Amino acid sequence: MLILSFVNLAMTSSIKSDSSINIEKAVYEKLEKQDRVRVVVRLYDEPKQTSGRKIATAQAIKTEEVVNSLSRIGEDNFNLIYKAESINGFTAELSADALEELKKNPSVKYVKIEQEVRLSLQDSAPMINATLVWPSKISLTNITGEGQTICIVDTGINYTHPDLGGCLGMDCRVLGGYAFNNPFDSSNKTNVMDDNGHGTHVAGIAGANGSITGIAPGVKFVAVKACGPTSACGTQAIIDSVNWCVGNASRYNISVISMSLGGDLYTSYCDSVYEDMTNAIDGAIAKNITVVVATGNDGSPTQISWPACIQTETISQPCSLLAQA
DSSP states (O other): OOOOOOOOOOOSSSOOOOTTSEEOHHHHHHHTTSSEEEEEEEEOOOOTTSOHHHHHHHHHHHHHHHHHHHHTTOTTTEEEEEEOSSSSEEEEEEEHHHHHHHHTOTTEEEEEEOOOEEEOOOOOGGGGOGGGTTTOEETTEESSOTTOEEEEEESOOOTTOGGGTSSBSTTSSEEEEEEOSOTTOGGGTTOOOOSSSHHHHHHHHHHOBSSSBOSSTTOEEEEEEOBOSSSEEOHHHHHHHHHHHHHTHHHHTEEEEEEOEEOSEESSOOTTTOHHHHHHHHHHHHTTOEEEEEOOSSOOSSOEETTTTOTTOSEEEOGGGTOOO
16 A cells, blocks of 8 residues: 655745645645646535535535635735535645645645646557457347446547437437536536547547447447546546546446546555545445546556556556557
8 A cells, every 4th residue: 555645844945834734745845946836725524414505505615715815815826727516625826825825724624736637548449359248148138338328537528429329418328417627617517528539539439339339339428527628637627527427327327437547657556645536436336336547658567547546446457448549
């Protein structure tokens, strides 16, 4: 088990350590070399004496208060990137002055450097010999994914593609989804059209049925956008996406969550890197949802990328088994 110690580093600069909140050592180190760093800020959760709706409202108010207090010190010191929806926190770029301001707030649980999570594509689907499985039957039904739904956490899906059904809705192969990639556009959360191509490619490998045949040509899809037009994905957006898939599993009959993406490499389990991600995956497994995550495109024979290195992961496969370049 990989144990990561997040301790405060006392320095001779204007950045002062404080034991009242958990600030990752790397935050201080990076601020010694650059003006601002991109971090994940996690706030303490509200006590669970009230209903779920009241807890969510209270946490949203708390997040807004913390963000507003940081905004008052100016754009040069603070830039909000993302406000999480399923957990109590946000992602932002902070200066040393903003970090000092943040340390005064008792609502803050920890501050960590955000993982640089990237999309993954490799080859190739034929190597897993899926065609040998299709003729097999369980209860007189061929094993093609029929009756199952995959939640694709990626850049969305081009649901107009004929090999993916050509439409969006409960009567289509792409049933619906949610967009977490643009937190500042609350009016367009159901726009899951792919504006990158990666998510469509991953969905095609998983279940295209037409001019190209995917691994499970009978499966249906739900598209959850955690990533935008570029190859970068937000850590908290990914966590929100997994929680959304779990929360909507019954509605869409989701049995698989697929993430062809990854961050830093680790030589052992990485459950403590972001506990909220570990909790999200635990929640999926508790609902009998298979979680598939790319192990990384770096070709390392000894390391696995986050979040595939989480111990409770259902399946961690090389990217070559998930998608085709």
